[in-house]
Amino acid sequence: xxxxxxxxxxxxxxxxxxxxxxxxxxxxxxxxxxxxxxxxxxxxxxxxxxxxxxxxxxxxxxxxxxxxxxxxxxxxxxxxxxxxxxxxxxxxxxxxxxxxxxxxxxxxxxxxxxxxxxxxxxxxxxxxxxxxxxxxxxxxxxxxxxxxxxxxxxxxxxxxxxxxxxxxxxxxxxxxxxxxxxxxxxxxxxxxxxxxxxxxxxxxxxxxxxxxxxxxxxxxxxxxxxxxxxxxxxxxxxxxxxxxxxxxxxxxxxxxxxxxxxxxx
Amino acid sequence: xxxxxxxxxxxxxxxxxxxxxxxxxxxxxxxxxxxxxxxxxxxxxxxxxxxxxxxxxxxxxxxxxxxxxxxxxxxxxxxxxxxxxxxxxxxxxxxxxxxxxxxxxxxxxxxxxxxxxxxxxxxxxxxxxxxxxxxxxxxxxxxxxxxxxxxxxxxxxxxxxxxxxxxxxxxx
Numbered sequence: 001x002x003x004x005x006x007x008x009x010x011x012x013x014x015x016x017x018x019x020x021x022x023x024x025x026x027x028x029x030x031x032x033x034x035x036x037x038x039x040x041x042x043x044x045x046x047x048x049x050x051x052x053x054x055x056x057x058x059x060x061x062x063x064x065x066x067x068x069x070x071x072x073x074x075x076x077x078x079x080x081x082x083x084x085x086x087x088x089x090x091x092x093x094x095x096x097x098x099x100x101x102x103x104x105x106x107x108x109x110x111x112x113x114x115x116x117x118x119x120x121x122x123x124x125x126x127x128x129x130x131x132x133x134x135x136x137x138x139x140x141x142x143x144x145x146x147x148x149x150x151x152x153x154x155x156x157x158x159x160x161x162x163x164x165x166x167x168x169x170x171x172x173x174x175x176x177x178x179x180x181x182x183x184x185x186x187x188x189x190x191x192x193x194x195x196x197x198x199x200x201x202x203x204x205x206x207x208x209x210x211x212x213x214x215x216x217x218x219x220x221x222x223x224x225x226x227x228x229x230x231x232x233x234x235x236x237x238x239x240x241x242x243x244x245x246x247x248x249x250x251x252x253x254x255x256x257x258x259x260x261x262x263x264x265x
Numbered sequence: 266x267x268x269x270x271x272x273x274x275x276x277x278x279x280x281x282x283x284x285x286x287x288x289x290x291x292x293x294x295x296x297x298x299x300x301x302x303x304x305x306x307x308x309x310x311x312x313x314x315x316x317x318x319x320x321x322x323x324x325x326x327x328x329x330x331x332x333x334x335x336x337x338x339x340x341x342x343x344x345x346x347x348x349x350x351x352x353x354x355x356x357x358x359x360x361x362x363x364x365x366x367x368x369x370x371x372x373x374x375x376x377x378x379x380x381x382x383x384x385x386x387x388x389x390x391x392x393x394x395x396x397x398x399x400x401x402x403x404x405x406x407x408x409x410x411x412x413x414x415x416x417x418x419x420x421x422x423x424x425x426x427x428x429x430x431x432x433x434x435x436x437x
Contacts, residue, residue, distance in 0.1 A: 034360060035363070035409055038363055041364060042364055042368045042371060046368055046371040049331060049375075050372070053328060053330075053331050054328075106325075106326055107325055114325075140385075180383060250319075
C-alpha cells in the first residue's frame with residue numbers, strides 16, 4: 001500500500017516537474033519574444049530620432065524672398081558703420097575686440113547670429129566705443145572633409161574687405177552656412193555670397209582673391225592665434241586702456257561682452 | 266518595495282527589489298541632470314562646465330535639439346518614464362523601463378559620437394547622463410531577463426492538493 005502511494009506520489013512529482021519545466025520554457029520563450037520585440041522597437045525609435053536630429057536645418061545658399069530678407073537685414077545691420085579690411089567700427093575706438101573665427105564653425109555662427117554680437121554691433125560698435133577685428137583660425141573647416149578650402153574661403157571675405165564689405169560677406173556666410181562636414185564650400189557657394197553682397201564689384205572681388213597678401217594675412221592670423229594660445233573658435237579678446245579680457249563662454253551673451261568691455265575700459 | 270518572504274530572522278530584499286532601488290536612484294540622478302540642463306536652456310543661463318566652453322559648444326550645436334526640443338528635455342522625460350516604470354508591477358513595468366533605458370542608451374551613444382567626431386567638444390553633463398543611461402540600460406536588461414522575478418508565479422491547485430494528500434497519508 002505504502003509502496004503504491006509512493007509510486008503515485010513519484011509519478012505526481014514527475015508530472016509536476018514536467019509541468020513546471022514546460023511552464024518555465026513557455027515563460028522563457030515569451031520573455032525572449034518580448035525582449036526581442038522591445039529591442040527592435042527601441043532600434044526603430046532611435047533610428048527615427050537620429051534621422052530627425054541629423055536632418056534638421058540644412059542651411060546653404062538662400063533664394064527668393066528668403067535671400068532678399070537676409071540681404072536687407074545684413075545691409076541694415078552694418079549701414080553707416082565704418083569698415084576697413086577685416087575691421088568694423090571707428091578706427092579710433094578705445095576698445096578692440098579681436099574675433100578669432102572660422103567661417104564653417106557652427107559655434108561662430110551661433111555667436112554671430114544669436115550670441116551677443118548683433119547687440120554689440122548695434123550699440124557699442126555703432127556708437128564708436130568698440131571696434132571689431134576678425135582674424136582667421138581654422139577649426140571646423142580643418143576637421144571637415146576639405147581642410148584645404150580654409151584659406152580660399154577666408155580670403156573670399158578679405159577680398160570683399162578690400163571694398164569695405166568684409167562684414168557683409170562674413171555675416172552672409174554665417175547666415176547661409178551649410179551643414180557641417182558636407183563640404184558645401186566651393187566656388188559656386190563663395191561666388192553666390194559675393195553676388196548677394198550689396199555694392200560689391202564682382203570682377204574686382206574675383207581679381208582680389210588672387211592677391212597673395214590676403215593669403216599671407218590668413219596665415220599671419222593663424223600664427224597670431226597660436227602665439228596667443230587660441231585653441232578654438234570663436235575666441236574673443238578685448239583690449240582697452242585697462243588691459244585685456246576674454247569672456248570664457250563659447251557663445252558669450254551681450255551682458256558678458258559688456259562686462260569684458262567694462263573690465264578693459 | 267517588495268521583500269522576500271523569509272521563514273525567520275530579518276526580512277531581506279529580493280534581487281528584483283535591489284534592482285528597482287538602484288534603478289530608482291540612478292533615474293533620480295538623471296532627472297537632476299536633465300532638470301538642470303533644461304532649466305539653463307530655457308532660462309538662458311550658462312552651464313557650469315569643467316572644460317573651457319565645452320558644454321556651451323555642445324549645447325549650441327545643431328545636434329543639441331530634436332525638432333526644436335532640447336535633447337536634455339527629452340532625456341528628462343525618459344528618466345521620469347523609467348522612474349515611473351519602477352513602480353509599475355509585473356512584466357509591463359519591466360518592459361517599459363527596459364525599452365526606455367535602451368532608447369536612452371542608444372541615443373546617448375549617438376550623441377556622444379557627435380560630441381567626439383562632429384562637434385569636437387565634450388559636455389560633462391551630457392557624458393554624465395550617458396553614463397547614467399548606460400547603467401540603467403544594464404540594470405533594466407538584467408531585471409528584464411531575470412526569470413525569478415519578484416512576482417512569484419501563483420502555485421497551481423494540484424500542488425496544494427498533493428500536499429494535502431501527503432499530509433493526510435502522514436496522519437494515517
